[in-house]
Amino acid sequence: MRRLVSPRLISSMVVVLGACSDAEPAPACKPQELVVVASDYTSSGVGGLAGTQCDLKFGTDLGKDPLLVRSRGRTFLLARGINDQAIELDGSCGYPIAKRSIASDGATGTxxxxxxxxxxxxxxxxxxxxxPEITIVGADGARDRIDLSSYDADGNPNASAIRILSVAGREKAFVALERLDNRSTELPANQTALLVRFDVATRKAEQVSELAGRNPFGLMVEAEGGLYLAAPGNFNRTDEADAGIVRYEPDTGASRLVVGEAALGGSVVQIAIDGTCGAAIVADPTQDVNRTAVVLFDASTGVASHTYAAPLYGPTSGYDLQGLTFTESTLFVGDRRRGDGGYPVHRFPRLAGCRV
Incomplete structure (x- = not known):
């Protein structure tokens, strides 16, 4: 059963991020069900969702194209714009508590x-x-970088997702490389994607693995001892043999295609996993339209219980569904189409097994 939450978009900036500093404590804030980030690609908002109420604070300091990420129990908004910044949020309510530049040295623009x-x-x-780099900003502000240019003949392997895990008692960073063709404005995914394992202490690459799917897109999901990645390949096709949802084994570097995009009926945009219950946003191949739908799959067997042809939700009329997460056995899906009272977040309670 689906329930709608319609957050009202606030046009003025309520939280002044310019006043934040690394030492500024968050004020007392009421814990929320979910931290939400929204954007109209001019300014962005961040806040919390509780029940059917969502309170977003907007401002240009949040960037035009924000990304919400969590790592080691900490929550960050990546403000991508003129000056790339990582804005740390109070994970219970979404209040900004600190910010730090993550811009590349010498870079102009994002x-x-x-x-x-x-x-x-x-x-x-x-x-x-x-x-072609991983930017490293130390807790003390010291900066460093890891050069990735050698991993693609065109000089930029298009790094995407990263996870840091402990393997045999040592920290390892796992970095996905899309390896798109940067010589074309279409950025086609013609090459095999890579996942590179770095030792965190030495910052040296230890293992380079070919992924079973092309174009690792969006964030990795850690579940059931593995790392899962959306691998849409090229968005103008939904029948590519090496596109779908990939599982990577951190211990060995092996990967396999859990479920192909042909079985799901669309190119995989984003995934969320709760136990072995997987959800994904998939898109159809219509150029400049890419209608979206929510599908379900078993992360251990790859069996799809809902597909683009018979979706849990959708299809939409365009590339509308963005943002997907499980929290406390509830699936939340963001929607960029305006409805009565605002822009909806769809809520799907999860039942026994993988029934939503």
Whole structure:
């Protein structure tokens, strides 16, 4: 059963991020069910959702194209814009408590940070899509970078997701490389994608693995001892043999296609997993339209219980569904189409098994 939450979009900036500092404590804030980030690609908002109420605070300091990430129990908004910043949020309510530049040295404009992971020592590791590097910002503010240019013949392997895990008692960073063709404005996914394992202490690459799916898109999901990635391949096709949802084994570097995009009926945009219950937003191949729908799959067997042809929700009329997460056995789905009273967040309570 689906319930709607319609947050009202607030046009003025209520929280002044310019006043935040690394030492500023968050004020007392009421814990929320979910932290929500929204954007109209001019300004962005962040806040909390509780029940059917969502309170968002808007401001240009949040960037035009925000990304919400969690690592090591900490919540960050990546403000991608003129000056890329990581804004740490109170994870219980979404209140900004600190900010730090994650811009690449010498860069003008955004380097398009795609994700963020926190080490045990508090350093931020940030993969960049527009520049061949991982930017590292230490807890003390010290900066470093890992050069990734050698992983693609065109000089930029288009780094996307990152996770930091403990393997045999040592911290390892797992970084997905899309390896798109940057010589074309269409950025086709013609090459095999890679996942590179770095030792965090030495910052050296230890293992380079070919992924079973092309174009690892969006954030990784850690579940059942593995890392899951959306791998849509090219968005103008939904029948590619090496596109779908991939599981990567951190211990061995092996990967396999859990379920192909042909079985799901669309290119996979984003995934969420609760136990072995998986949900995904998929898109159809219509150019400049890419209608979206929510599908369900078993993360252990790959069997799809809902597909694009018979979705849990959708299809929409365009590329509308963005944002997907499980929390306390409830699936939340963001929607960019305006409804009565605002822009909806769809809520699907999860029942026994993988029934939603």
């Amino acid at each position: 380097s398009n940070p795609q994700d963020l992971a926190v080490t045990g020592a508090g350093a931020l590791w940030v993969p960049k899509f527009f520049r």
